[in-house]
Amino acid sequence: MSTLTTTRTTAPARANLLRWPIPSRLRKSILVTHVVSAGAWIGIDIAATVLVAIGWTRSGDDRTAVYQALADFSVVPLLLSALAAGLVCLVTGVLLGLATKWGLVRYRWVAVKLVLNVVACTMLLLFLGPISELSSGEQPLQDMWFVAFLATSALALLGFAMVLSVFKPWGRVRKQPR
Structure with missing residues (x-):
């Protein structure tokens, strides 16, 4: 029985050592952000x-004009x-991961969210180029599927x-020893 109580008291202490101590109000502000x-x-x-879907439904010169307007103004x-x-x-997610019990890569769902965030930001960067090229007429409109x-x-x-x-x-990325 004393082993169980010792485990219970040391496990939270160990978890607190792995976290970045942050005041509750600041943590909540980061979470809201x-x-x-x-x-x-x-x-x-x-x-x-x-x-993009609106532009894709247009045809010919009308489509080119729509994409130019979309790229320039929207x-x-x-x-x-x-x-x-x-x-x-991404930044607030990393801060929350460091400051909360969930950790940065302690749980699989947090690690997957971190990867998804990086992938989605990369996709945004990839998205900017084709739209700019479409608006200037450099890229054929058939490549709009990308x-x-x-x-x-x-x-x-x-x-x-x-x-x-x-x-x-x-669950956890790696099981904690008891």
């Missing part, structure tokens, strides 16, 4: 996906905003990351 930036990122990605500023939101989400693929797959990744945040599936 993380949730707001993730929500903004998803909203911006939805808007960009809708704009998509590029939206994507830069999404990239900023994604980077804020832009549509990036937009919809980024939305799917962000949705999956949101599901991971709510359900917290799987």
